[in-house]
Amino acid sequence: MRYFILAVVSFITLAAKAQNTATGAPLVIQSPGKNLTLKFYQKQSADNKRTMYxxxxxxxxxxxxxxxxxxxLDNQLSEKAMALKIDQHKNWCENLVIKDIKTTTHDTSWIPVNGERSQIRDHYNAADITLVKDDNPMYVMQxxxxxxxxxxxxxxxxPENEKGTYYNVTAENTGFSFPAGTQAWFANWAQAPYYKLPLAxxxxxxxxxxxxxxxxxxxVALGEAQLVDYxxxxxxxxxxxPNTLVTSMFGGAQIVSPxxxxxxxxxVATTPGDLITHNYIMLNLNEPSKTTNTDWIKPGKIMRVMTQTTADAKANIDFAVKHKLQYILFDWKWYGPAFSFNSDATKVAIPDFDLPGIIQYGKDKGIGIWLYVNQQALLVQSDSLFAVYxxxxxxxxxxxxxxxxxxxxxxxxxKAIQQAAASHIMVNIHDDWRLTGEQRTWPNLMTAEGVRGNEEMPDATHNTILPFTRYIAGPADYTICYFDKRIKTTHAHQLALAAIYYSPLQTLYWYDKPSAEHNEPELEFWDNIxxxxxxxxxxxxxxxxxxxxARRKGTEWFVGTITNNKARTLNVPLTFLAPGKKYRVKIYSDDASVATATHVRVSSSVxxxxxxxxxxxxxxxxxAMHIEEIK
Structure with a gap:
């Protein structure tokens, strides 16, 4: 990634404002467009204990x-071991006083290696509010x-602690108080179904x-960004x-300053769609790329080899060539029992599986190979495994x-993502893990599961919730199926998912084999996307x-529309096209009268x-639609 255009950073130290904020006058910070306003202040109780709001x-x-x-925080073990003053406050923040406030304005743009847009603007107003414990100045927090x-x-x-003490975070209690009547799309875990619930x-x-x-x-979407050391x-x-949410940590965190x-x-948005198109805020809250050479990081489409033999692998490679996929995947157990620490992920453990020959066959055909490795093997072998691969x-x-x-x-x-990057290995993380924008820092992190996808065969209503929820976090490996009979949607619905769901490594034909295909004409949509x-x-x-x-690459647009479990008629305005130009659109729609197993009609118009x-x-x-400019 590289920075370009304009970088503006201004610093203002507000000692007087710090004093006023401590006594109740709020610090006010606005977004560049002045639509959003945040107020920060402290309140002091009768017994001189302070709370931040x-x-x-x-x-x-x-x-x-x-x-x-x-x-x-509970730092008493570190404090005792280092002969430092013991903090006796029941509430760690109760005696923090504001020492300084520094405001900045930041405006840059950067180019992602992969993404939903070719460049991203990082524009914000900021405030660093420095607080210190009134009885122990070695403790400073912003x-x-x-x-x-x-x-x-x-x-x-x-900031870096001059005494060297460690920080044992026991809880974080950041609150979010919403207006009465607020509804939330609730999911208890990363691969759970969603329910629309009140805040009760x-x-x-x-x-x-x-x-x-x-x-x-x-x-509103509440998110977590830059989860890397916590x-x-x-x-x-x-x-x-009532009507209030609070952060809840999985467990404690033992961290070292700075x-x-x-x-x-x-x-915050006026339409739910804006939450999706503004999700780059998660990337902007992470550090720039630490990978200088990214030429080896290639987005693409991938399919899994269902039967892991040499012959089937080559058949999948041939299918990938025919349908313009870039990769094939060998899933778990190719190196032995996945949950056993005795399995060696540098040795093939299944019969009739010539991995070197398959890799060479794929290379000759322009198809790359991905390998599944379970955490047990990664935990034992990651220091050397990626270099071998x-x-x-x-x-x-x-x-x-x-x-x-x-x-x-x-x-x-x-650490494992960094180790993979050092050996030029791209990464896809399964199962319950979700991105928090760290793919900006490590762009070899292509996608992650953390989604109730086609492994669970959710219904269409669930599919219409995901873009507004899970996909705000970043790319998801939904593992889109097509021919499997357990699918609960139409085939045109499945086609459209590839345009709606973003993943620079997009898994297609999950559970499918090359033999399931019978030259269905609509597959050209996936071929070209x-x-x-x-x-x-x-x-x-x-x-x-x-x-x-609607998504654009160059001058071509790919458009996906899906409905829930109900039939629906919609108008789709094409105002996103360049004015004054003519385009040809190919439309892939459900039609029971089409005499194929998938019943998808292909039509076109200007x-x-x-x-x-x-x-x-x-x-x-x-x-699904594919729109090309008529030259």
């Missing part, structure tokens, strides 16, 4: 009412705030991102305050059944009902930016 509004509409900012037009982000940051009587904690609909017409955090209902917690992200000319590794949640496993995954984009637009959509997404297409969708149906 914040509020967020959008165009004077309440987003977050008065909510607590709080993090709890509340760092960024206000983007797309949302606001907050984190706790600990939840059956457990909610995954992130968490998308909410406010009674004032706004849509424990995963979900959202739970407050025990004592270090920051992950960012707590509050995206590089020598084998393997292109990528799918991490299987990765442990998630704890501080330990968070840092382990981060790329997996990394120059522009993305959500034309229309409502979570749980329908969505139309269109322009003034065209409005009227489409009728079957229950659980969809429609």
């Amino acid at each position: 914040y509020q967020v509004t959008y165009q004077d509409k309440q987003v977050i009412g008065e909510s607590v900012l709080d993090i709890q 509340v760092q705030v960024r206000a983007y037009d797309e949302g606001v982000a907050i984190r706790y940051y600990f 009587n939840w059956p457990g904690e909610s995954e992130r991102p968490l998308t909410l609909e406010l009674p004032n017409g706004l849509f 424990a995963r955090t979900k959202f739970k209902l407050s025990d004592d305050k 270090v920051g917690t992950p960012w707590r992200v509050i995206m 590089n020598k084998w000319r393997v292109k990528g590794v799918k991490f299987g059944f990765v442990q998630v949640g704890s501080h330990r496993w968070t840092t382990w995954v981060e 790329p997996t990394s984009w120059d522009e993305t637009r959500v034309i229309q959509g409502k979570p749980g009902e329908y969505i139309t997404t 269109v322009s930016s003034k065209t409005v297409l009227n489409i009728s969708l079957q229950p659980s149906g969809g429609e």
Whole structure:
């Protein structure tokens, strides 16, 4: 990645404002476009204990009412071991006083290696609020705030401690107080179904991102960005305050300064589609790429080899060539029992499987090979495994059944991604793990599961929720099927998913074999679709009902529309096309009268930016379009 255009950074030290904020006058920070406003302040109780609060509004509409900012630490073991003053405060933040406030304005743009857009603007106003314990000045903490037009982000940051003490984070209690009547799309874990619930009587904690609909017409997504050295955090209902959510850590985190917690992200939009097209805020809250040479990182489409033999592998490679896929995957057990520490991921353990010969056959045909490796083998062998795979000319590794949640496993995954990058190996992480924007820092991280996809065969309604929830976090490996008879949607619905669901490594034909194909003409849509984009637009959509997404690569557009379990008629305006030009659109739609097993009709017409297409969708149906400029 490289920086270009304009970089503006201004620094203002506000000692007087720091003093006023400590006594109740809020610090006010606005987004560059001034739609979003965040207020930060402290309140002091009768016994001189202080509490930090914040509020967020959008165009004077309440987003977050008065909510607590709080993090709890127990450093007594480190303090005793290093003969330092013991902090006796029951609430670690209760005696923090504001020492300094520094505001900045930042405006740069950068080019992602892969993405939903060809360049990303990183534009925000920020405040670093420095606080110190009034009885122990070795403890300094910053509340760092960024206000983007797309949302606001907050984190706790600990500058380098001059005494060298460690930080044992026991809890983080960041609050989010919403207007009464707010509804949330709740999912208890990363591969769970979604339920639209009020902020009351939840059956457990909610995954992130968490998308909410406010009674004032706004849509909000709560997210977590830059989770690299901390424990995963979900959202739970407050025990004592209605309509309020609180962060809930998987467990403690033992961190060494200088270090920051992950960012707590509050995206705000007037339409749910804007949450999708603004999800680059998650990337902007991560560090720039640490990989200087990225020529080896190639997006593409991949299919799994269902029967792992040499003959079947070559048949899949031939299928990949025919249908313009870039990769094939050998899934688990190719090197032995996946959950056994005795299995060696550098040795083939199944019969009739000439891996070197398969890799060479794929290379000759222009098809790369990915290998599945379970966490047991990764844990034991990752220090040397990726270098071996590089020598084998393997292109990528799918991490299987990765442990998630704890501080330990968070840092382990981060290290494994870095080790893979050092050996020019791309990565796909399964099963419950979700991205928090770290693919900006390590662009070899192509995708991750953390989604209820076609392995579970969800219904169409679930599929219409995912773009507004899971995909805000970044790419997901939904593992799109096509021929499998367990699919609960139409085939045009499945085709359209490749345009709606973003993943630079897009798995197609999950559970399918090359023999299932009978030259269905509509497969040309998947043949031609790329997996990394120059522009993305959500034309229309409502979570749980329908969505139309248009994506551009060069001068070509790929459009996907899906509905839930109900039939629906929609108008699709083509205003995203360049004015004054003519285009040819190929439309792939469900039609029971078409005499193929998949019943997908392929039609074409000439269109322009003034065209409005009227489409009728079957229950659980969809429609895909490929639009090319007529030269």
